[in-house]
Amino acid sequence: MKAIVINQFGNADTFYETELPQTQITPDTVAVAINAFSINPMDIAARAGYLQSPFTDNWTFPLVLGWDFSGTITQVGQNVTKYHIGDQVFGTLPSNHAGNAGSYAETAVVDPASISTIPAGMSVDQAAALPIAGGTAYQAIAQNLNVHPNETILIQGGAGGVGLFAVQIAKSRGAKVITTASPAHTALLQQVGADQVIDYHTTAVSDVLSSVDAVFDTVGDIAGGLTVLKPVASWSQWADNQRLNSWHSLINQSAFNFHIQTQQYLTV
Numbered sequence: 247m248k249a250i251v252i253n254q255f256g257n258a259d260t261f262y263e264t265e266l267p268q269t270q271i272t273p274d275t276v277a278v279a280i281n282a283f284s285i286n287p288m289d290i291a292a293r294a295g296y297l298q299s300p301f302t303d304n305w306t307f308p309l310v311l312g313w314d315f316s317g318t319i320t321q322v323g324q325n326v327t328k329y330h331i332g333d334q335v336f337g338t339l340p341s342n343h344a345g346n347a348g349s350y351a352e353t354a355v356v357d358p359a360s361i362s363t364i365p366a367g368m369s370v371d372q373a374a375a376l377p378i379a380g381g382t383a384y385q386a387i388a389q390n391l392n393v394h395p396n397e398t399i400l401i402q403g404g405a406g407g408v409g410l411f412a413v414q415i416a417k418s419r420g421a422k423v424i425t426t427a428s429p430a431h432t433a434l435l436q437q438v439g440a441d442q443v444i445d446y447h448t449t450a451v452s453d454v455l456s457s458v459d460a461v462f463d464t465v466g467d468i469a470g471g472l473t474v475l476k477p478v479a480s481w482s483q484w485a486d487n488q489r490l491n492s493w494h495s496l497i498n499q500s501a502f503n504f505h506i507q508t509q510q511y512l513t514v
Contacts, residue, residue, distance in 0.1 A: 249351035251308035255295030257292060258298025266346055269355045273389055276329055276358055277321035278337075281351040282374035284314040286407065305345040307413070313339045314348030316373040326358050336373035337361030338381075376409070383411035388419065391460045400455060402471060403464035404440060405431035414438050426451060428467070454492060 247268045252260045271277050291297050292311050316336035319329055329335065337360045339349055348352065364373045386408075387393050399416050403409040404425030416423045417439030426446040427435055435443050444451060452473040461471040 247352040249308075249310045249346075249348075251310050251350070252293060252479075253307050253309075255293065255396035258293070260293065264503075266308070266351070268353060268442065269347060271321050271323050271338070271355050273323040273325040274357070275323050275355050276319050276361075278315065278317040278335060278354050278356055278361070279320045279354060279432045280317040280349060280354055281315050281370040281402070282317050283312050284375045284378070285312075286314065286378045288313070288378070292322070301340045303342045308347065309345045310348035310351050312351075313341075313343070314377045315339070315354060316370040317354075320353070325367050328358055329361070329363075334364045334460055335361040336364050336370070336376065338377035341373065379407035382408045382410045383415055387412050387415045391462060393419050393421045393460055396422070397459040397461075398422040398424065398457075399460040400451060400458050400463065400474060401425040401462045402446075402451070402467050404435050406441070406464055410438065410463075412464070413440050421459075424455065470511055 247266055248263060249266045250261050251264055251266070252262075254260055269277075284303075284434060288297065288301075289311055292301065314336075316334070317336060319331055320335045321328060322331055339347065339356065339360065346465060366457060387399075391399070392415050393399055399421050401409055401412045401416065401423060401426070404413045405427040408484070409425065409427075413423050413435060416426055422438050424442040424444065425435055425440045426444045428447065429445050432443045437503065446467075451467075451470045457472040457476045458474050459476060461475055463471045
């Protein structure tokens with residue numbers, strides 16, 4: 247199979263295309279012909295050599311990076327009953343996938359528990375951009391912070407991959423959503439549900455906010471987030487190396503209709 251690999255850690259110039267042996271399915275796995283994969287902050291950290299165990303435990307060079315993907319099932323193990331050849335699916339690979347088993351390739355062999363069928367109306371490109379970013383946002387907003395209707399939440403960095411999902415998830419749960427972003431992203435954030443967008447270039451959140459119920463920080467402004475919380479409130483921070491698998495819960499929500507930033511994928 248064709249794959250995009252690196253033989254050493256470094257910048258984007260270290261990538262090159264090559265042929266690798268095709269990984270064989272087992273009775274409990276499926277093979278997916280990859281249509282698109284996404285690039286998240288952890289992909290960039292991996293390429294640069296910043297990730298450590300458990301991510302790197304099974305890596306060897308030449309190394310196929312990548313976690314999120316979408317594609318078409320081409321082979322099904324004999325014990326797999328939920329999926330069939332031809333199904334359009336998307337998913338994410340294990341954090342510690344083998345060195346030849348990343349998503350920057352023509353084919354991936356995956357555990358059926360790590361994929362879902364692409365919903366009607368969602369493109370393969372959008373689906374590939376969903377798992378890590380969407381799952382991270384869903385775990386933060388719905389599980390860790392457990393945002394409720396009529397609560398006020400500050401999402402720091404609303405225009406990023408995780409932040410954009412977080413704004414929409416919080417709004418779908420009935421919260422008042424305040425976020426920080428550059429002016430160029432204000433219209434988009436208002437379109438997807440932000441009630442207030444603060445230009446972080448000119449305004450500190452502590453100058454205009456107080457007594458919010460929850461803060462989700464995707465940019466590292468811990469001090470700013472803590473200053474605007476109520477005395478009894480919730481705060482959550484996303485780290486670049488966080489590995490979350492809550493996107494199954496996200497995709498299974500009724501009336502799923504989120505805007506997905508597809509600048510974060512590459513089609514292969």
